[in-house]
Amino acid sequence: MRLARLQGMDTLISPPRAGRFEAALQKIFTRSARVQDIEPIGEGFRLLTLDGDALRNLDWTPGDKIQVMLGGWVQRTYTPISWDAEAGSTRILVYLHGDTPGTQWVRALRLGDSCAFFGPRKSIRLAPAASPVILFGDETSLGLGAALSAQATTYMLFESAKRADTEAVMHRLRLPNASVESDPHALQAAMAALLQAHPDADIVLTGKAGAIQQMSRLLHQHGTAAKRRQSKAYWAPGKTGLD
Numbered sequence: 001m002r003l004a005r006l007q008g009m010d011t012l013i014s015p016p017r018a019g020r021f022e023a024a025l026q027k028i029f030t031r032s033a034r035v036q037d038i039e040p041i042g043e044g045f046r047l048l049t050l051d052g053d054a055l056r057n058l059d060w061t062p063g064d065k066i067q068v069m070l071g072g073w074v075q076r077t078y079t080p081i082s083w084d085a086e087a088g089s090t091r092i093l094v095y096l097h098g099d100t101p102g103t104q105w106v107r108a109l110r111l112g113d114s115c116a117f118f119g120p121r122k123s124i125r126l127a128p129a130a131s132p133v134i135l136f137g138d139e140t141s142l143g144l145g146a147a148l149s150a151q152a153t154t155y156m157l158f159e160s161a162k163r164a165d166t167e168a169v170m171h172r173l174r175l176p177n178a179s180v181e182s183d184p185h186a187l188q189a190a191m192a193a194l195l196q197a198h199p200d201a202d203i204v205l206t207g208k209a210g211a212i213q214q215m216s217r218l219l220h221q222h223g224t225a226a227k228r229r230q231s232k233a234y235w236a237p238g239k240t241g242l243d
């Protein structure tokens with residue numbers, strides 16, 4: 001059913017291919033995985049399960065990133081939602097925001113395809129005893145929310161113009177304590193309320209660079225200590241493969 005739906009939607013797009021030299025280097029420096037499952041969540045998201053021996057017996061910490069090789073020396077960064085180091089499998093949620101390399105790659109994927117990536121590598125790291133945590137982000141941060149909430153009590157606030165689509169992901173990933181807003185004023189008010197309700201929380205800001213800047217100003221006004229905040233821009237208008 002899933003595959004049939006994907007095949008129906010995506011047959012016109014061809015993926016970039018890794019040339020011989022690139023493929024040889026990938027073999028040495030990257031982990032190789034197999035696409036074990038592709039689950040569309042609405043039109044805008046794909047939940048991918050990757051598995052393979054190279055995913056076994058390694059250290060992964062919630063918030064780590066992987067950098068997927070899309071072919072043609074192009075790589076894009078995603079956040080594992082979970083990692084089963086015994087079974088050798090991980091899941092990532094990809095947001096299909098436009099006709100871009102990342103979107104084309106995921107639309108062209110088929111079950112059983114192979115995929116190469118670097119990592120997992122450190123990106124966002126919570127302090128070992130951090131709790132609670134307030135996470136601000138957007139569609140690209142939903143996977144991070146799922147990962148962090150497995151480690152600490154996490155209150156999540158997502159900015160999204162397509163609220164229903166984002167809510168569908170929140171529901172599918174069973175994200176606790178998560179809300180979504182599209183209006184900038186409502187976002188600021190929701191963040192102010194979270195800061196007031198959880199004055200000891202560690203703060204994580206991710207997603208669009210400009211939105212992070214705005215939220216940083218709000219945190220500054222609230223006197224949130226710099227050592228309790230961390231931020232990572234996941235994308236910025238006009239920039240590609242920001243990492």
Ligand SMILES: Cc1cc2nc3c(=O)[nH]c(=O)nc-3n(C[C@H](O)[C@H](O)[C@H](O)COP(=O)(O)OP(=O)(O)OC[C@H]3O[C@@H](n4cnc5c(N)ncnc54)[C@H](O)[C@@H]3O)c2cc1C
Nearest residue numbers: 077078079094095100101102140234235237238239240241
């Ligand atoms: C550490 C880290 C972890 C990340 N984790 C995830 C993840 O788990 N899931 C996920 O989906 N993304 C994640 N991202 C974001 C993702 O890597 C970027 O959105 C990336 O740009 C996607 O590649 P692309 O080929 O689709 O677009 P690109 O070719 O990189 O970008 C083309 C243009 O599209 C626009 N653009 C890029 N991203 C977006 C967006 N989200 N919304 C609207 N416009 C956009 C920009 O104007 C950009 O110039 C992460 C990024 C980082 C740095």
